[in-house]
Amino acid sequence: MLNLVDVHTHLELPEFDKDRDEVINRAFKSNLTFICTAGIEPNYWDMARNISEKYDKIYFSLGIHPHEAKIYNDEVEKRLLNFLNHEKCLMLGEIGLDFFKNYSPKEKQIEVFERQLYLAEKIKKNVVIHIRDAHNKAKEILKKRDLRGIIHCFSGSLDDAREYIKMGYYISIPGTLTYKNAESLRDVVKFIPLDYILTETDAPFLTPLPHRGKRNEPANIVYIVDLIAKIKGITIDDAARTIYTNTIKVFHLPFEHKTKYVYKIRNSLYLNITNKCTNKCIFCGKRKDFFVKGHYLKLAHEPTLKEILDELPADLSNYDEVVFCGYGEPTLRLDIIYTLSHELRKRKAKKIRLNTDGLANLREKRNVVPHLSKFIDSISISLNADDEELYNRICQPSIEGAFQSLVEFIKEAKKYIKEVIVSAVAISGVDIERIRNFAEKKLMVKFRERPYDDLG
Secondary structure (H helix, E strand, C coil), X not given: CCCEEEEEECCCCHXXXXXXHHHHHXXXXXXXXXXXXEECCHHHHHHHHHHHHHCCCEEEEECCCHHHHHHCCHHHHHHHHHHHCCCCEEEEEEEEEECCCCCCCHHHHHHHHHHHHHHHHHHCCEEEEEEECCHHHHHHHHCCCCCCEEEECCCCCHHHHHHHHHHCEEEEECHHHHCCCCHHHHHHHHXXXXXXXXXXXXXXXXXXXXXXXXXXXXXXXXXXXXXXXXXXXXXXXXXXXXXXXXXXXXXXXXCCCCCCXXXXXXXXXXXXXXXXXXXXXXXXXXXXXXXXCCEECCCCCCCCHHHHHHHCCCCCCCCCEEEECCCCCHHHHHHHHHHXXXXXXXXXCCCEEEEECCCHHHHHCCCCHHHHCCCCCEEEEECCCCCHHHHHHHHCECCCCHHHHHHHHHHHHHHHCCEEEEEEEECCCCCHHHHHHHHHHHCCCEEEEEECCCCC
């Protein structure tokens, strides 16, 4: 079952007075497992709180919207602070700047935005930020604060999105993603990591296609998630699972981290057999957490063969491939790879692939490739550099001579394994095209560029 989320809606508004319960029940029947309704001014705060108290899966946030900045005063702030102490009030917002309509003067918007940010910092609440035609000013203000949260109903550029992410904010995508003229927003979704994307309806506004022109409601979130999945080239299950995990993180909700030894992304099945590595790469996702597309991969121990087999489907013929990968270096457990590969063949695996750092020969002090080739059909090797200095700097190997051994491993792999692909992570300061040329013209192997901070 999909775990869909609507991180920003307005169920407290009068547009839902006649059928609010029906709208909410439709949302739950449509697989929504988390909804946050945002009270944008004092007239709606009581209703937002009451809705959250009635339904377990609904939470609320409160703040003074920039349109209403002119009403902000000490008394309003005092009342706001009282609501923010409620156990189901998870964030302060939506707050921010709107220089498109300017229903409140710009100077007042800025003053009230800064006051509410100070309040959030003081009480340690994450924030929901509304920004329209004011991204430069908003970024200037936010950079002065030690806050995290959500850029709601994102309308900025790709560069804006990347700056917000660096500051610790998640990018929330509304139904406008489905509109014909939303190419720039679709580019944002395409080029930022899925680990920083959330979904919202902003209902009753911004109804997605195919229902544009009608009142929006949380059940329509599925159209946004589905399009995000298509843009990212993943399944809707992958997108929903990752966005749900992002939601749990940003709202600081309790979450059971059940480690997976076998996990699915797209139509590939991955085997998580170790977290141990030879390298300490500066771009490694483990430096942040152990999630990959919503799957939790941190191992409490090296899994046994039985533990892995217990999670492995009996029939693997429907999967495009089975991959030794996880959050570590699989060739540290060569015996498990050999034994599991026999079982994968028995269970009708179409293709077996190994993701590796290419340092097995150096560690084992022998050429493992000829024997390894009997158990795998394809190998993906992390190259990441075209010279030793760069490799040592970004991959930080624990064994001397790693880069040269890696190059020799690639040459050996070409002799014995049907498909050999090398890759590099596109991190700042690395010339990907130079590495591509080294791979394709000198090593004569296929090359794949891997996006930074977008695993799986």
